[in-house]
Amino acid sequence: MVLEIKNLHKSFGDNHVLNGFNMQLYQGENLVIMGKSGSGKSVMIKCLVGLMEVDKGTITVMDNDITKLDQKSLDILRADIGFLFQGSALYDSMTVRENLEFPLRRHKRKFKNHNNTEELVIEALKNVGLEHTIDLMPAELSGGMKRRVALARTLILQPKIILYDEPTSGLDPITAKEIIILMQDIQKTYGTSSLIITHDVDCARVISDRMILLIDGVDYAKGTFKELSTANDPKIKAFFKQ
Numbered sequence: 120m121v122l123e124i125k126n127l128h129k130s131f132g133d134n135h136v137l138n139g140f141n142m143q144l145y146q147g148e149n150l151v152i153m154g155k156s157g158s159g160k161s162v163m164i165k166c167l168v169g170l171m172e173v174d175k176g177t178i179t180v181m182d183n184d185i186t187k188l189d190q191k192s193l194d195i196l197r198a199d200i201g202f203l204f205q206g207s208a209l210y211d212s213m214t215v216r217e218n219l220e221f222p223l224r225r226h227k228r229k230f231k232n233h234n235n236t237e238e239l240v241i242e243a244l245k246n247v248g249l250e251h252t253i254d255l256m257p258a259e260l261s262g263g264m265k266r267r268v269a270l271a272r273t274l275i276l277q278p279k280i281i282l283y284d285e286p287t288s289g290l291d292p293i294t295a296k297e298i299i300i301l302m303q304d305i306q307k308t309y310g311t312s313s314l315i316i317t318h319d320v321d322c323a324r325v326i327s328d329r330m331i332l333l334i335d336g337v338d339y340a341k342g343t344f345k346e347l348s349t350a351n352d353p354k355i356k357a358f359f360k361q
């Protein structure tokens with residue numbers, strides 16, 4: 120197991136967002152978490168990477184209880200966790216190359232024995248089929264290409280776990296499919312474990328080994344796409360109506 124959340128509670132005043140949420144992510148799997156807007160998915164991810172304090176519960180990431188780590192240890196651990204957040208957010212004033220060099224500078228410690236930055240940048244871009252864009256500016260790329268560069272920027276740190284927050288949002292169906300295929304390829308090539316938050320039922324169908332539905336602040340239902348998409352519980356059914 121690479122990641123485990125046990126009995127996570129998080130409230131903001133009277134707003135009890137997470138009320139005992141549990142999850143496990145196993146080595147090499149793609150776990151999809153679905154939850155309605157405002158159900159606490161982002162809060163859960165923030166707790167997971169130590170950006171938000173938990174009220175109660177334990178979060179274990181690669182054998183570390185992250186609620187007990189100091190800042191330095193958290194930074195080291197974060198170098199093994201990749202993020203692909205909504206909107207992908209490349210730095211518009213930097214070239215693709217500079218965008219990819221940026222995380223390497225932030226996590227120098229991890230790459231101290233690797234002095235050929237260019238090689239790492241090219242390899243990461245090759246992984247997403249975009250090595251020819253190395254000297255372009257983000258404004259010169261399409262939405263799908265930007266998302267792929269953002270994925271390359273995540274991969275360059277050679278993460279053990281990747282957290283995807285709505286990886287296909289805002290993309291047309293064909294580009295979304297390309298991104299999903301890329302996510303699958305990455306998982307196959309590197310054996311990365313991925314936690315994927317999505318509303319996109321097609322994405323969930325294709326990518327998930329397992330799924331968790333976050334409802335009323337808890338892990339309301341767990342199972343494969345097939346199991347959940349054929350369940351009779353109306354709360355579960357609501358997710359699969361397109």
Ligand SMILES: Nc1ncnc2c1ncn2[C@@H]1O[C@H](COP(=O)(O)OP(=O)(O)OP(=O)(O)O)[C@@H](O)[C@H]1O
Pocket residue numbers: 131134136154155156157158159160161162163
């Ligand atoms: N820093 C904060 N302070 C107060 N309330 C917050 C804070 N962050 C999140 N919340 C509340 O927690 C709840 C869950 O928010 P969260 O952003 O996790 O939802 P989500 O499931 O990620 O939604 P979406 O799918 O729309 O992104 C919301 O009611 C939100 O208002």
